[in-house]
Amino acid sequence: MRLLVIGGSDAGIAAALRARELDPSVEAAVVVADAFPNFSICGLPYYLSGDVRDWRDLAHRTTGDLEAAGLELLLDHTAQAIDSTGKQVTVTSGHGERQLGYDRLVIGTGAVPVRPPIEGLDLPGVHVLHTMGDTFALHQALTARARSAVIVGGGYIGLEMAEAFCARGLEVTVVEQAPAVMPTVDVELGRLLGGELGRHDVAVVNDVTVKAIHHDAGGLTVAGDPDFTATADLVLVVVGVRPDIELAEAAGVQTGMRGAIRVDRRMRTNLPDVLAAGDCVETWHRLLENPAYLPLGTTAHKQGRIAGETAVGGDREFAGSLGTQVVKVFELAVARTGLRDPDARQAGFDPVTIGSVQFDHKAYYPGAHQLHLRLTGDRQTGLLLGAQLVGHQDAEVAKRIDIPAGALFHHMTVDALNDLDLSYTPPFGSPWDAVQLAAQDWIRQTQALSGPPAAL
Numbered sequence: 146m147r148l149l150v151i152g153g154s155d156a157g158i159a160a161a162l163r164a165r166e167l168d169p170s171v172e173a174a175v176v177v178a179d180a181f182p183n184f185s186i187c188g189l190p191y192y193l194s195g196d197v198r199d200w201r202d203l204a205h206r207t208t209g210d211l212e213a214a215g216l217e218l219l220l221d222h223t224a225q226a227i228d229s230t231g232k233q234v235t236v237t238s239g240h241g242e243r244q245l246g247y248d249r250l251v252i253g254t255g256a257v258p259v260r261p262p263i264e265g266l267d268l269p270g271v272h273v274l275h276t277m278g279d280t281f282a283l284h285q286a287l288t289a290r291a292r293s294a295v296i297v298g299g300g301y302i303g304l305e306m307a308e309a310f311c312a313r314g315l316e317v318t319v320v321e322q323a324p325a326v327m328p329t330v331d332v333e334l335g336r337l338l339g340g341e342l343g344r345h346d347v348a349v350v351n352d353v354t355v356k357a358i359h360h361d362a363g364g365l366t367v368a369g370d371p372d373f374t375a376t377a378d379l380v381l382v383v384v385g386v387r388p389d390i391e392l393a394e395a396a397g398v399q400t401g402m403r404g405a406i407r408v409d410r411r412m413r414t415n416l417p418d419v420l421a422a423g424d425c426v427e428t429w430h431r432l433l434e435n436p437a438y439l440p441l442g443t444t445a446h447k448q449g450r451i452a453g454e455t456a457v458g459g460d461r462e463f464a465g466s467l468g469t470q471v472v473k474v475f476e477l478a479v480a481r482t483g484l485r486d487p488d489a490r491q492a493g494f495d496p497v498t499i500g501s502v503q504f505d506h507k508a509y510y511p512g513a514h515q516l517h518l519r520l521t522g523d524r525q526t527g528l529l530l531g532a533q534l535v536g537h538q539d540a541e542v543a544k545r546i547d548i549p550a551g552a553l554f555h556h557m558t559v560d561a562l563n564d565l566d567l568s569y570t571p572p573f574g575s576p577w578d579a580v581q582l583a584a585q586d587w588i589r590q591t592q593a594l595s596g597p598p599a600a601l
């Protein structure tokens with residue numbers, strides 16, 4: 146069986162490795178547009194900050210590791226067209242064009258940065274961040290002694306890059322069109338992050354939409370509405386990603402949510418023997434039981450693994466994503482999972498979100514930090530719908546969000562969080578974990594508002 150994979154990042158490599166793991170007789174070839182297969186894009190901000198000294202260390206696995214696992218890597222090869230009837234893919238490289246046959250094909254072309262309608266996006270000094278090529282360009286700008294940066298977009302990549310630029314000694318301005326940074330959490334938590342950025346001398350500008358970038362004597366001038374201008378040596382535009390689907394669409398692959406490739410839960414597209422996974426596809430939402438678009442590395446790895454399994458005749462289904470995510474912002478960490486009020490309401494729930502502030506461990510033991518938690522649950526049934534959390538980077542924010550993430554995965558109620566047998570010792574926690582104390586606050590306050598929820 147010849148398995149051909151287009152795309153050599155999280156999804157594509159996971160698919161090829163899993164197929165070979167299950168069936169070592171599979172011939173697996175991976176077409177990669179650049180020379181950097183299986184690099185951790187998630188680590189790019191930490192190379193640019195200087196925390197990771199050598200870009201080569203960002204490889205999840207080296208080319209040698211991948212080849213030793215039996216993958217044929219076609220680096221610097223670009224897939225140009227898919228012929229699903231003849232089961233062939235046209236690829237081009239420095240050596241010209243050729244056809245590659247397949248029995249099963251996995252499309253893992255990922256995502257590309259959104260290019261918002263801003264005049265001047267193509268000016269020298271204006272950057273995006275998604276590939277190693279983008280990273281080298283930014284690195285060069287930093288080593289050429291850029292002294293200031295404007296970041297357009299206060300989402301997670303914008304915030305990680307604000308910290309990275311500060312570490313490199315730049316003066317940084319973040320411009321975000323929403324009322325607070327990190328618009329994927331509630332504004333109350335976004336403001337805490339804005340405060341943290343401010344404490345590290347990052348200028349945060351909210352409620353401003355960038356319209357144009359001009360080159361002038363002082364550098365690049367960024368203009369926004371209402372009434373905003375700032376001048377810097379470099380501009381980084383990080384306003385989200387969109388699925389890279391042109392190749393698939395031209396071959397007749399159906400698309401859906403946010404233009405992403407429509408797949409079933411075994412990652413099959415509408416075309417026979419053509420699978421797809423990662424940032425280019427729709428993501429099954431575990432709670433909504435509907436397709437969504439949640440481009441994350443964790444999801445791409447899982448979906449790629451399922452695609453590899455399906456390719457060799459397996460029947461495992463993708464269990465679904467909850468959009469669980471954590472981000473470091475200087476000394477703070479912010480995390481979220483599941484639904485927030487507006488998504489939950491739109492899905493037909495009757496959501497209530499209650500904020501709660503708890504210590505991460507017993508306050509008498511040195512080094513206790515406050516955690517700001519927000520739990521969302523359904524008023525009628527008590528079903529847990531989502532959780533958000535901001536706290537000190539030493540307060541186990543990442544692993545704490547995994548408690549509600551696990552509970553959501555198993556469709557638990559807010560109250561049932563209290564039944565979980567969680568670990569405790571004073572330096573690390575409390576007899577009731579902060580998440581459980583937040584659950585108790587949710588129940589108390591929801592009952593005060595509307596009486597006890599009906600049983601599930």
Ligand SMILES: Cc1cc2nc3c(=O)[nH]c(=O)nc-3n(C[C@H](O)[C@H](O)[C@H](O)COP(=O)(O)OP(=O)(O)OC[C@H]3O[C@@H](n4cnc5c(N)ncnc54)[C@H](O)[C@@H]3O)c2cc1C
Nearest residue numbers: 152153154155156178187224254255256423424441442443
């Ligand atoms: C700066 C940054 C930080 C991030 N941090 C996190 C994080 O902390 N946690 C998290 O969960 N997620 C994070 N993400 C998101 C995560 O990196 C992506 O969800 C993940 O990389 C998606 O993997 P993918 O394989 O679907 O696609 P991509 O990583 O987009 O890879 C697509 C691959 O396809 C190749 N390709 C595309 N078209 C062709 C073609 N025609 N021919 C040949 N090859 C082609 C590309 O070269 C590439 O190899 C981050 C992303 C960025 C940019």
